[in-house]
Amino acid sequence: MVAVQPLVSEFMLVGRLEDFVVSSKGRVKSLYLSTPEADYTIEVAKEQANVLSQYLKPGCYLKVAGMRKNKLHQAKISYKAYSIELLPEQATSSNTVIKTHKSKAQILVCQGSSCWNKGGRATYELLKAELQAKGIIDDVAIKTTGCLKQCKQAPNLVMPNRNRYSKVKPQQISQLITKYF
Numbered sequence: 001m002v003a004v005q006p007l008v009s010e011f012m013l014v015g016r017l018e019d020f021v022v023s024s025k026g027r028v029k030s031l032y033l034s035t036p037e038a039d040y041t042i043e044v045a046k047e048q049a050n051v052l053s054q055y056l057k058p059g060c061y062l063k064v065a066g067m068r069k070n071k072l073h074q075a076k077i078s079y080k081a082y083s084i085e086l087l088p089e090q091a092t093s094s095n096t097v098i099k100t101h102k103s104k105a106q107i108l109v110c111q112g113s114s115c116w117n118k119g120g121r122a123t124y125e126l127l128k129a130e131l132q133a134k135g136i137i138d139d140v141a142i143k144t145t146g147c148l149k150q151c152k153q154a155p156n157l158v159m160p161n162r163n164r165y166s167k168v169k170p171q172q173i174s175q176l177i178t179k180y181f
């Protein structure tokens with residue numbers, strides 16, 4: 001049998017930093033970048049990670065370049081950043097596009113298999129239903145993200161201001177929505 005090799009190529013993205021994950025040692029592990037076309041979870045290469053957390057703030061704009069791996073056998077694309085540049089607000093024409101992209105409050109739900117199978121899917125649906133019931137579904141974006149590297153705490157979600165909640169129970173959802181919105 002022939003092993004399927006991942007296809008590797010370069011990428012460059014300009015977008016708004018929605019959130020980022022920092023290790024217990026203060027190293028930035030991954031970024032959640034939102035562009036007008038799509039949202040991306042991007043792993044940060046070790047060489048980049050140490051200095052970053054001092055500069056990053058959710059809401060800032062970044063130019064991120066690195067390598068993209070297309071794991072055909074998993075039907076999955078992974079991104080790893082080797083260069084991260086903080087952009088001034090009015091830097092490029094692509095930023096003009098981003099600025100017009102309406103920025104909403106955002107909830108991130110981990111869609112990694114541990115979280116998704118241990119209640120993440122239900123959490124996602126309940127969040128939607130709760131926002132709908134409160135009449136604020138158009139003001140809040142619920143997005144899914146790749147593994148947050150906290151699988152043992154599944155299901156995980158990130159509320160606005162980077163507040164992470166682990167082992168989320170269905171009965172917490174209504175309370176969380178009331179707390180944040």
Ligand code: FES
Nearest residue numbers: 110112115148150
């Ligand atoms: S699958 Fe959610 S943290 Fe890993």
